[in-house]
Amino acid sequence: DVVLTQTPVSLSVTLGDQASISCRSSQSLEYSDGYTYLEWYLQKPGQSPQLLIYEVSNRFSGVPDRFIGSGSGTDFTLKISRVEPEDLGVYYCFQATHDPLTFGSGTKLEIK
């Protein structure tokens, strides 16, 4: 199975600062069709997860442009510029390239 390693496990950020989360895969996530099926989700406290980013760098509808996904192959990053109070929660990366589909273990973002 593909293992997604997220770092850091937790992150405490001052409002208005930038946060960065890394997701490293045990295998390349580029599929045979040329696409890379790496997604980012945010689970706010007490809520269901919500899609932020798909195919490495595409923001889902309604997601602010403060959220920027990047990377390729096995190394991926989610950057959140100008962190706002509503950004707190647990961030998960997820790969849909290889069966079984797998999530990273999560990064908890807290506001200082």
Add this chain to the structure above:
Amino acid sequence: EVQLVESGGGLVQPGRSMKLSCAASGFTFNNYDMAWVCQAPKKGLEWVATISYDGSSTYYRDSVKGRFTISRDNAKSTLYLQMDSLRSEDTATYYCASKYYGYDYWGQGVMVTVSS
């Protein structure tokens, strides 16, 4: 407005069965692949199963293969998860999700507790 509403959870004894349902509205259900994702208490997310838009293809994580069955009724815009031979480690909140770009929309989740 897209809505996914799960139902059918609760307390069940080990070895018994339970069937979850997910009623969809606000989008063309039969155009979307659908999935179940679970989350054990205080733990992370785990993909459970996926079904194609027309029900012709299904995929499962290894730990549920042969025990869980994902299905759908496009006429009723409803997704199902039949869970047999339940184990304590299946205790989790189960979310249904629609898949297009990613898992675009999620239900509120339904809790399944497997315990004697």
